[in-house]
Amino acid sequence: MSQIPLLEARDLHFHYEAGTPVICGASLALEPGSLSAIIGSNGCGKSTLIRLLAGVLVPKRGEIRFQGARLQALPRRERARRIAYVPQSIALAFPFTAMEVVLTGRTPYSSRLRFENAADRRKALEALEAVGASHLAARPVTELSGGERQIVALARALAQEPACLLLDEPSAALDLKHRAAFVRTLARLRDRQGLTVLVVTHDLNLVEPLFDHIFAIRCGQVFASGKPAEVLNHALLSAIYDDPDIRTRRLEDRTLIWSEAG
Amino acid sequence: MKGGAAPLSGRFLRAAFVLLAILSAAVVLALWAGSRTISVEALRSDPVARLLFFRLRLPRVMMAGLVGSSLAIAGAALQALFRNPLADPFTLGVSGGGALGASVAIALGWGVRIAGVPAVFLAAFAGAMFSVMVVHQVARTGAVVLPGALLLSGVVFNLFAAALVVAIQFFADPERALQILRWMVGSLDVVGFDTVVRMLILLVPSWAGLLLLSRDLHLLAIDEDTAASLGVPVRRTEVQVHILCSLMVGVTVAVGGSIGFVGLIVPHVVRLLFGEDLRIVIPGSFLLGAAFLILADALARTALPNAELPVGAVTALLGGPVFLWLLRSRQRYSAA
Numbered sequence: 001m002s003q004i005p006l007l008e009a010r011d012l013h014f015h016y017e018a019g020t021p022v023i024c025g026a027s028l029a030l031e032p033g034s035l036s037a038i039i040g041s042n043g044c045g046k047s048t049l050i051r052l053l054a055g056v057l058v059p060k061r062g063e064i065r066f067q068g069a070r071l072q073a074l075p076r077r078e079r080a081r082r083i084a085y086v087p088q089s090i091a092l093a094f095p096f097t098a099m100e101v102v103l104t105g106r107t108p109y110s111s112r113l114r115f116e117n118a119a120d121r122r123k124a125l126e127a128l129e130a131v132g133a134s135h136l137a138a139r140p141v142t143e144l145s146g147g148e149r150q151i152v153a154l155a156r157a158l159a160q161e162p163a164c165l166l167l168d169e170p171s172a173a174l175d176l177k178h179r180a181a182f183v184r185t186l187a188r189l190r191d192r193q194g195l196t197v198l199v200v201t202h203d204l205n206l207v208e209p210l211f212d213h214i215f216a217i218r219c220g221q222v223f224a225s226g227k228p229a230e231v232l233n234h235a236l237l238s239a240i241y242d243d244p245d246i247r248t249r250r251l252e253d254r255t256l257i258w259s260e261a262g
Numbered sequence: 263m264k265g266g267a268a269p270l271s272g273r274f275l276r277a278a279f280v281l282l283a284i285l286s287a288a289v290v291l292a293l294w295a296g297s298r299t300i301s302v303e304a305l306r307s308d309p310v311a312r313l314l315f316f317r318l319r320l321p322r323v324m325m326a327g328l329v330g331s332s333l334a335i336a337g338a339a340l341q342a343l344f345r346n347p348l349a350d351p352f353t354l355g356v357s358g359g360g361a362l363g364a365s366v367a368i369a370l371g372w373g374v375r376i377a378g379v380p381a382v383f384l385a386a387f388a389g390a391m392f393s394v395m396v397v398h399q400v401a402r403t404g405a406v407v408l409p410g411a412l413l414l415s416g417v418v419f420n421l422f423a424a425a426l427v428v429a430i431q432f433f434a435d436p437e438r439a440l441q442i443l444r445w446m447v448g449s450l451d452v453v454g455f456d457t458v459v460r461m462l463i464l465l466v467p468s469w470a471g472l473l474l475l476s477r478d479l480h481l482l483a484i485d486e487d488t489a490a491s492l493g494v495p496v497r498r499t500e501v502q503v504h505i506l507c508s509l510m511v512g513v514t515v516a517v518g519g520s521i522g523f524v525g526l527i528v529p530h531v532v533r534l535l536f537g538e539d540l541r542i543v544i545p546g547s548f549l550l551g552a553a554f555l556i557l558a559d560a561l562a563r564t565a566l567p568n569a570e571l572p573v574g575a576v577t578a579l580l581g582g583p584v585f586l587w588l589l590r591s592r593q594r595y596s597a598a
Binding site for chain 2: 096
C-alpha cells in the first residue's frame with residue numbers, strides 16, 4: 001500500500017449552518033483501482049462526505065488531494081475529467097432523453113460553444129452499453145423507473161471517462177437482481193478499466209464479496225475502516241449504528257447482517 | 263427524432279432555419295397590418311405612408327421583437343435554473359418587482375439618464391433583481407428549491423408589488439399618477455427609434471451573456487449537483503442568471519409594462535418542436551419570442567375596428583390556458 005492514494009481526504013470539516021458540524025475531522029484514502037463502500041447510520045454525514053470528495057461542496061477546513069495534488073487547485077473542467085459523481089436521485093423537471101443526459105458527461109471535453117461531435121456520441125453509446133442500457137437511449141428520463149434513472153446516471157458518469165467514480169446510494173431503487181448486476185458492473189469496471197469506485201450504501205449485504213474496502217462513518221468521522229471481513233462484525237457494527245441488537249453470521253464468502261431492534 | 267437520434271448541430275440548424283422563417287413572416291405581416299395597411303407600392307409613392315412606416319410601425323415592431331425575445335429567453339433561463347417548467351418572469355414575481363421599481367422612479371420624477379440609460383430602466387432592474395432574490399431565498403431549503411414554494415412566493419410577491427404600486431399612485435401627484443396608470447396598462451407604442459436604441463444598450467449584453475450561459479443552464483436543468491460535478495460554478499451562474507434576467511425584464515417592463523406569459527409559452531413551444539436541449543431552447547426562444555410578441559401586438563392593434571387592445575391582455579388570454587395545461591402535464595411527470 002505504498003503507492004500514492006488516488007483520492008485522499010485529510011481532516012475534513014464541514015457544516016451547512018454554523019454551529020452544527022456535519023463532518024468533523026474525516027480522513028480517508030482511496031487506493032487506485034479499488035472498490036470501496038462508505039457505510040453509516042442515517043444523518044452521520046455519508047452523503048456530505050462524498051459530495052465533498054466530488055468537489056460539489058467545499059470543505060471549511062482540511063484538504064482533499066487527487067494523486068497528491070490539491071483538488072481545490074484543479075480547474076473545474078480538469079476535475080470533471082478525473083472524478084465523476086452520481087447523486088442519490090435527480091430531480092426531473094424536463095423530459096430529457098437518456099442519451100441527452102449521458103451526453104452531458106462529455107461536457108468536460110468540449111467547449112462552451114460547441115455541440116458534442118460523433119466521437120462524443122460514440123462514447124456516450126459505449127457508456128450506455130457498458131451498463132446494459134443502450135435500449136433506453138431515446139426514452140425520456142421522466143418515463144423511466146427509479147432504477148433505470150440510476151443506471152442512466154451511472155452511464156453519464158462513465159461517459160466522463162473518469163479515474164474515480166463516486167456514487168451516492170446507487171442501488172437504493174434497484175431490485176435484488178439488478179442490485180447484484182449493478183455491483184458486478186462496478187467490479188468489472190474496476191477489474192477491466194482500473195476504475196476507482198467509492199459507493200455510499202445502506203445495504204450492507206451488497207458489500208461482500210466484491211468490495212475491497214469499507215469506511216464506516218460515525219458522527220462525521222471515519223470511525224473504522226478496513227477490509228469488509230474486518231469491519232462487518234457485531235462489535236463494530238453495533239457501535240457504528242448505535243444498535244446493540246445487530247446480529248451477524250458468516251456464510252461462505254459473505255457476512256449476513258440483520259437487526260433485531262424493536 | 264426529438265432526442266435520441268438526431269445530432270444536435272443538425273437540430274440546431276433546423277431550429278434556426280424554421281424559427282427565422284417564422285420570425286421573418288411575422289415581421290412582414292406586422293409591418294403590413296394595422297389601422298392602415300402599408301404596401302411596398304405605398305412606401306415608394308406615399309410620403310404619409312412612409313412617415314407612418316418609419317416613425318411608428320417599424321419602431322413598434324422592433325420594440326415588440328425586443329420585448330418578446332427578452333421575456334422568452336428570461337423565461338427559458340429561469341425555468342432551467344429553477345428546474346421548473348412553470349417559472350417565467352411573470353409567475354416568479356420578477357415583472358412585479360420591475361413594475362414596482364419603475365413606479366417608484368416615475369413617482370419621484372427620475373427623468374435622468376445614466377450613460378444613455380434612463381433611470382427608470384435601472385430602477386426597474388433593481389426592483390426585478392430584488393424580487394428574484396427574495397423569491398429564490400424563500401423557496402430554497404439547503405440545495406433544494408421547492409417548486410410549489412417558488413411559484414407561491416412569486417405570486418405573493420406580485421400581489422405585494424401591485425399593492426405598493428397602487429399606494430405609490432395614491433400618494434403621487436395626479437399628473438404622475440396618471441403617467442403610472444398609462445404605463446401600467448402596458449403598450450408597445452413608440453415613436454421613432456430613440457427608445458429602441460436605449461433599450462439595446464442593456465439588452466444586447468444581457469442576451470449575449472445568457473446565450474453564453476446556455477450550456478451551464480442545460481446542465482443545471484438536469485440536476486444541480488450533477489452540474490456542479492461537471493464543472494458548473496453553480497452559485498456564480500445563479501447570480502449571473504439573476505442579474506441578466508432582471509436586466510432584461512426590468513428594461514422591458516419599464517418600457518412596455520407587465521406583459522405576462524411570453525416566457526412561459528414560447529420556451530415550451532420550442533421544446534415541443536426541437537427537444538429539451540437548452541443550447542437550442544434559449545436561442546430558439548429568442549427568435550420565437552420575438553415572432554410571438556410581434557404577432558400578438560399586431561393582433562392587439564387590429565382586432566378591434568376603432569381601438570387597440572393592450573398586448574398584455576392578448577398574451578394573458580393565450581398564456582392562462584397554457585399555464586393550466588402545463589400544470590396538468592407536470593403533475594403527470596411527478597406521478598410517473
